[in-house]
Amino acid sequence: MASADESGSASADPSPPGAGEAPALTVAAVARRLGVAPATLRTWDRRYDLGPSAHSAGSHRRYTAEDVARLLVMRGLTLDGVAPSEAARVARESHVQADVDGLTTPATPRSAAPAERRDASVPVTPTLVVDAALRGDEAAVRRLLATPEPGGVLAWWTELVEPARQAIASRTVLARAGEDADALVVAAVLAGLRARTAPLQHAHVAGRRVVLLLAPPGEERPLVLHMLAAAFAEQSVDARIVAGRIEQNRLVEIATMTRPAAVVLVSVGEAPDLDVVAALAAAHPQVPQFVHVPHDAAAEHVPLDRTVHRSRSLPGLLHEVLAVSA
Incomplete structure (x- = not known):
């Protein structure tokens, strides 16, 4: 059977998987599954050793079900504000259980789920905001920018909002209709400022x-x-x-x-x-x-x-x- 290239969807390896096994997936297929950019997966592979482990002669390395399960841990922790290096360490050391049945099902966008409160003790970085915005993850962007840091809105603006918007502006992306990473950040900033100032109006x-x-x-x-x-x-x-x-x-x-x-x-x-x-x-x-x-x-x-x-x-x-x- 034909093998998939990096830009295609998953296809079977020359040796078909056995019963109960999931086919190994390409970077593009896993990116769709997790809702991240393929470049993000390559970065996680290069920096944190969270790359694909399956390999067949004459074809690209592919992600197994266990690989994807670890990436799901990594993605979830980073969305919750954990530093990528720490999230990667936890993901590598986790005893993950692969979801074989759901492996090839695209991930449900997190924006469809109700927004959760961010753990204020976990630092938020511009990179986290940028990644969430480029994914179109509205709930994650709002959660990350929900409340200005204790230093006040000026520090929040100069250390988080401005760097994130500058990073987004420096990217060249091919967006679909209705997709605008900077617009997501702007909406989240306005919502965060409204929430911040509402209790202060009486003052x-x-x-x-x-x-x-x-x-x-x-x-x-x-x-x-x-x-x-x-x-x-x-x-x-x-x-x-x-x-x-x-x-x-x-x-x-x-x-x-x-x-x-x-x-x-x-x-x-x-x-x-x-x-x-x-x-x-x-x-x-x-x-x-x-x-x-x-x-x-x-x-x-x-x-x-x-x-x-x-x-x-x-x-x-x-x-x-x-x-x-x-």
Whole structure:
């Protein structure tokens, strides 16, 4: 019988399996079974010695039922936040029992199961988030990003969310309709921030003015605005994100109505439209404005003034705004 190649589905080895035995499977078949990328399996083989053990002359190495059972242990532990090296050690030392009947049945996506709480004592890494997002495992992504770490949302953002999104952005994938790894992360981040800030809403000090957060005209609102709003909420500061179309006259009207303690503009573009900053400074010179732009070329266009400041880092931005809004 013909043997399968790396991109095909499982087929029988030249010697058919005996009764009660499962056929040895290719990398592609096992990847479908576990719901992971074939590259992940090759990495686990190379780094952690969790590769296929069956081999026939003239064909690729194949995974036995016991191999797949160990990989299921590895996958389950990593999804629960265990470090890959430790998960691999447990998987190698486990006395696994192969599920022969279910071996060739594709794994049920974990997103179909109710989300479980993550063990807060187990560290979550950007790699875990990226792997879950690339698998399209919505429940795992939400579980991994469910609650910001004890260090606060800023540390959670800089150490977990940003690296994960940058890693996803660096990947080139062939996605099917409805598949978007970054969109899964964004949805999980927003859900985590809502859960984080909901108990803090009552802590806002009565009479304290709001802080307005916005993006320049023509730019999509960056996700970091939501992180900043949550970080201010942790300090009992009511921060609001200006959604919708931003125009000079409209921003001046909003500032007139809300009398904000500060206005924060965050741009991720190389040539942001900062005319709104100048317009607001002219109409409300008493309102402190903080402009956060990542590119030095864009910083040259910040209309610096007595109350207009450029913030060079997110921690610095938080401290500066808290100083004028407390």
